[in-house]
Amino acid sequence: MAKLPIVTERLIEEFGPHLNTVPPGGFAPVGEPDRVVETHCCFCGQQCGIKLKVKENKVVGFEPWEEFPFNQGKLCPKGVKRYMQDEHPDRLKAPLLRAEGRGFVPTSWDDALDRTARAIKSIQEKHGKAAFAMLGGASLTNEKAYLVGKFARVALGTENIDYNGRLCMVSAAAASKKVLGIDRAANPWSDIPKAEVILVAGANIAECAPITTDYLWRARENGAKIIVLDPRMTPIARTADLYIPVRSGGDIGIFNGMLHVMIERGWIDRKFIAEHTTGWDALEKVLERYTPEHAGKIAGVPPRLIVQAAELWGPARSSFLLHARGIEHHSKGVDNCMAAINLVVATGRIGREGSGYAMITGQGNGQGGREQGQKADQLPGARDIENPEHRKHIASVWGVPEAVLPRKGLSAVEIFEAIHAGKIKGLLSICFNPMVSLPDQDFVREALEKLEFYATIEFFMSETARHADVVLAGSLLEEDEGTTTNVEGRVILHRKVVDPPEGARADWKIICDLASRLGYVNKFKYDSPRDIFEELRRASAGGISDYAGITWDRIEREHGVFWPCPSEDHPGTPRLYEGGRFGHADGKAHFQPVEWRPATEEPDEEYPLVLTTGRVVAHYLSGSQTRRIGGLVKQVPEPFCEMHPRLADKLGVSEGELVTVESRRGTVTVKAMIVRTIRPDTVFVPYHWPDERAINRCTIKALDPVSKIPEYKICAVRVRKATAEEAAAR
Amino acid sequence: MSERALFIDYARCIGCQACVQACEECDTHRGQPMIHLETIRRRDSVQTAPQVCMHCEDPICAQVCPADAIKKGPDGVVHSALTHRCIGCSNCVLACPFGVPKYFAAIDQMMKCDLCYDRTSVGKKPMCATVCPSQALTFMTPEELERTRRGRAVNEWVFGEERVRTKVSVVVPHEVKEVHVNLVQLGKRREKAEPDDVAALLEEG
Numbered sequence: 001m002a003k004l005p006i007v008t009e010r011l012i013e014e015f016g017p018h019l020n021t022v023p024p025g026g027f028a029p030v031g032e033p034d035r036v037v038e039t040h041c042c043f044c045g046q047q048c049g050i051k052l053k054v055k056e057n058k059v060v061g062f063e064p065w066e067e068f069p070f071n072q073g074k075l076c077p078k079g080v081k082r083y084m085q086d087e088h089p090d091r092l093k094a095p096l097l098r099a100e101g102r103g104f105v106p107t108s109w110d111d112a113l114d115r116t117a118r119a120i121k122s123i124q125e126k127h128g129k130a131a132f133a134m135l136g137g138a139s140l141t142n143e144k145a146y147l148v149g150k151f152a153r154v155a156l157g158t159e160n161i162d163y164n165g166r167l168c169m170v171s172a173a174a175a176s177k178k179v180l181g182i183d184r185a186a187n188p189w190s191d192i193p194k195a196e197v198i199l200v201a202g203a204n205i206a207e208c209a210p211i212t213t214d215y216l217w218r219a220r221e222n223g224a225k226i227i228v229l230d231p232r233m234t235p236i237a238r239t240a241d242l243y244i245p246v247r248s249g250g251d252i253g254i255f256n257g258m259l260h261v262m263i264e265r266g267w268i269d270r271k272f273i274a275e276h277t278t279g280w281d282a283l284e285k286v287l288e289r290y291t292p293e294h295a296g297k298i299a300g301v302p303p304r305l306i307v308q309a310a311e312l313w314g315p316a317r318s319s320f321l322l323h324a325r326g327i328e329h330h331s332k333g334v335d336n337c338m339a340a341i342n343l344v345v346a347t348g349r350i351g352r353e354g355s356g357y358a359m360i361t362g363q364g365n366g367q368g369g370r371e372q373g374q375k376a377d378q379l380p381g382a383r384d385i386e387n388p389e390h391r392k393h394i395a396s397v398w399g400v401p402e403a404v405l406p407r408k409g410l411s412a413v414e415i416f417e418a419i420h421a422g423k424i425k426g427l428l429s430i431c432f433n434p435m436v437s438l439p440d441q442d443f444v445r446e447a448l449e450k451l452e453f454y455a456t457i458e459f460f461m462s463e464t465a466r467h468a469d470v471v472l473a474g475s476l477l478e479e480d481e482g483t484t485t486n487v488e489g490r491v492i493l494h495r496k497v498v499d500p501p502e503g504a505r506a507d508w509k510i511i512c513d514l515a516s517r518l519g520y521v522n523k524f525k526y527d528s529p530r531d532i533f534e535e536l537r538r539a540s541a542g543g544i545s546d547y548a549g550i551t552w553d554r555i556e557r558e559h560g561v562f563w564p565c566p567s568e569d570h571p572g573t574p575r576l577y578e579g580g581r582f583g584h585a586d587g588k589a590h591f592q593p594v595e596w597r598p599a600t601e602e603p604d605e606e607y608p609l610v611l612t613t614g615r616v617v618a619h620y621l622s623g624s625q626t627r628r629i630g631g632l633v634k635q636v637p638e639p640f641c642e643m644h645p646r647l648a649d650k651l652g653v654s655e656g657e658l659v660t661v662e663s664r665r666g667t668v669t670v671k672a673m674i675v676r677t678i679r680p681d682t683v684f685v686p687y688h689w690p691d692e693r694a695i696n697r698c699t700i701k702a703l704d705p706v707s708k709i710p711e712y713k714i715c716a717v718r719v720r721k722a723t724a725e726e727a728a729a730r
Numbered sequence: 731m732s733e734r735a736l737f738i739d740y741a742r743c744i745g746c747q748a749c750v751q752a753c754e755e756c757d758t759h760r761g762q763p764m765i766h767l768e769t770i771r772r773r774d775s776v777q778t779a780p781q782v783c784m785h786c787e788d789p790i791c792a793q794v795c796p797a798d799a800i801k802k803g804p805d806g807v808v809h810s811a812l813t814h815r816c817i818g819c820s821n822c823v824l825a826c827p828f829g830v831p832k833y834f835a836a837i838d839q840m841m842k843c844d845l846c847y848d849r850t851s852v853g854k855k856p857m858c859a860t861v862c863p864s865q866a867l868t869f870m871t872p873e874e875l876e877r878t879r880r881g882r883a884v885n886e887w888v889f890g891e892e893r894v895r896t897k898v899s900v901v902v903p904h905e906v907k908e909v910h911v912n913l914v915q916l917g918k919r920r921e922k923a924e925p926d927d928v929a930a931l932l933e934e935g
Contacts, residue, residue, distance in 0.1 A: 027761030206744035210863035235744035676927040
């Protein structure tokens with residue numbers, strides 16, 4: 001059905017989001033807990049170590065975990081308050097069935113699973129295997145991500161399996177693979193403070209990766225110069241040595257322009273280029289046109305800033321480049337990243353202590369989530385689903401004929417397009433909330449409503465789950481155990497902190513239960529997540545992200561192990577590309593010449609402003625968890641529209657006044673936040689909210705042709721004062 | 731080696747409020763943060779500044795307390811008002827040059843940052859300095875600070891005519907020996923262009 005069974009207001013009344021403002025037992029001192037469990041935060045790819053306090057099988061508080069090397073006790077507000085998602089009034093504690101006019105009614109696990117299996121079989125018999133799709137998520141553990149990929153390919157037999165990392169890391173992944181040969185941060189974070197110059201491109205580190213801040217500041221204390229590219233003056237940009245307020249989508253102008261100046265001044269490493277790279281000549285030819293003047297026009301900044309950046313970056317002896325969604329969320333996201341990586345490789349400053357490159361992974365298991373095979377084009381071990389050797393290896397681990405493994409399927413947004421077009425009729429999802437996170441929300445809603453059957457595994461009733469026929473009450477990260485792979489490529493262990501509440505079930509068990517109802521009981525016989533990890537090790541062996549030598553015992557002993565780690569006596573690989581040996585078969589880095597091109601929808605007379613979207617520090621992704629935590633909602637209760645005073649004056653808007661942001665796809669009414677720290681031609685609205693507060697009603701469903709990432713960072717809008725009706729409708 | 735002490739390094743602060751969220755998790759005042767995080771002037775800048783109790787050598791809050799409810803321990807830590815003595819008059823709230831003490835109407839009492847006494851008295855770091863992602867709040871020995879930070883630590887303050895020495899230090903540029911807070915200038919609008927105005931940065935020249 002996939003239509004709301006009752007009006008949203010009534011669903012919210014029953015399932016939230018409600019705010020958890022008081023810990024279990026009230027604000028009384030915790031006293032001596034029964035247990036203190038060393039584990040990790042669930043919110044973001046840094047995966048900070050944290051200790052959770054447990055009393056009577058309830059998470060009652062936290063304690064910093066100072067011994068964990070990555071964050072040494074440091075936490076952002078989300079980490080501090082993460083324990084408030086436990087013992088939450090909105091927690092789903094039974095499988096639920098959609099009931100027209102009534103909402104959702106609880107049922108037995110057998111009934112919910114039987115219905116789901118029957119619906120899957122019926123759709124697939126009528127319309128073919130591929131008519132049933134699956135969507136996973138990058139907040140799942142490696143074990144669950146592995147299981148989702150295997151379940152889709154083996155039990156569902158569908159090629160249409162993708163995950164919400166498609167909205168996050170895929171541009172960086174594709175670029176890194178193309179130029180360097182491996183999709184992973186090239187260096188451990190401990191290299192950052194040792195660099196002489198650091199370039200941060202499109203990464204609001206203070207809000208989206210707060211723990212990385214101390215690494216940057218430590219570099220600065222050591223004398224490093226910091227360059228920041230961002231249309232908004234972020235907290236890191238405020239005190240950077242060089243802040244370049246690049247126009248959203250203009251980054252190639254900066255990167256190519258810098259390299260143009262560096263060639264002129266002799267600040268490239270020609271020896272390194274000759275010995276360790278291919279493709280330089282083609283790149284150099286393209287760069288000829290990128291004079292500071294030309295590059296400045298593309299980037300929307302004075303040319304002198306590009307020259308200054310080259311002067312800081314060019315002659316340095318060591319350097320580190322970091323980028324994130326700001327350059328990745330574009331219909332040229334892969335090109336943006338490749339232009340950035342070209343800048344690193346041309347100096348030869350990679351693969352050694354204090355010199356390198358990293359993408360800042362966004363989601364909890366953004367790194368591991370894309371390696372274990374829930375991505376449309378990949379099999380476990382970051383293997384290529386179209387490569388016959390790779391297929392053969394995975395088929396043998398899974399004990400199935402290679403021929404039954406589906407080929408490459410559709411990406412997340414394309415799956416919704418296929419649903420909208422009536423080609424995909426059924427969907428099972430876990431850990432993905434497209435009714436907040438996908439662009440062009442009206443289109444997403446229309447698509448969902450066309451589904452014949454939709455089931456989802458959720459611990460809270462997400463905005464998307466409201467559309468489901470069956471909601472399977474799953475588990476929080478702390479109610480199970482498993483590994484994730486952090487921003488550095490370090491595989492770490494989430495320990496089980498408490499049992500799931502009675503009536504809910506561990507995610508991996510739900511997937512196995514469904515597989516057995518689909519006739520694949522033998523392929524999904526696991527005792528525990530550790531059991532799944534053992535199979536994952538074998539599946540990844542010999543692959544790019546090789547976990548074969550990583551054991552849970554080693555992770556505990558060594559505070560995590562970096563992949564590739566091909567054998568148990570291998571120390572793991574904190575730093576890639578040492579000695580200029582890159583990930584391609586020829587051992588070389590492959591320069592990729594990149595030409596700038598406009599965004600899919602540039603501003604025009606009708607819609608004259610650039611809309612860019614992103615996160616705030618108090619919320620995580622679609623907000624399904626953080627919008628339920630009182631302290632975090634208090635910190636940032638609602639979205640807002642950042643605009644420069646010059647624009648506000650033109651629009652006649654004052655601070656806090658309601659404005660309506662309009663694009664060709666939709667409108668949203670939010671409070672104006674008037675700040676000098678943003679480009680006057682750009683407005684910013686954070687995306688964590690649903691329904692009438694969802695800025696993704698306005699964003700565009702344009703995709704990068706290679707990575708298929710949506711263009712969240714630029715589309716054309718106009719902004720005006722909200723009408724009385726719009727204000728009242730909020 | 732010296733004892734560890736609390737330092738504030740304003741240039742590092744990113745305004746994330748981890749300190750505020752963590753402060754209210756402390757068992758001695760759970761549910762109520764004692765730390766302040768000031769957004770300086772959001773319209774003009776993203777600058778923010780955390781404010782913990784500076785633990786004055788001669789605490790002004792204690793000087794003005796008519797009930798003699800505010801005590802400084804031998805270790806220099808200035809504590810929240812004694813429950814049985816505090817009369818909730820808020821003299822301390824008004825007098826503190828750093829704006830630290832908070833009056834809680836529900837209990838008719840003053841409470842304030844006590845350097846996480848339950849933690850620091852047993853050798854742990856204060857909660858705010860443990861979690862602070864930017865380490866704008868940091869708890870270390872003066873030697874370690876000297877070794878790892880560009881600036882210098884200062885604990886001498888001049889408020890108009892009044893000199894104050896504090897247990898907590900701030901990290902400032904090397905040339906600064908004491909922090910002068912000229913009260914007359916507070917709230918006065920700056921005449922020159924805002925340094926953090928992106929529109930100005932985009933102009934040529």
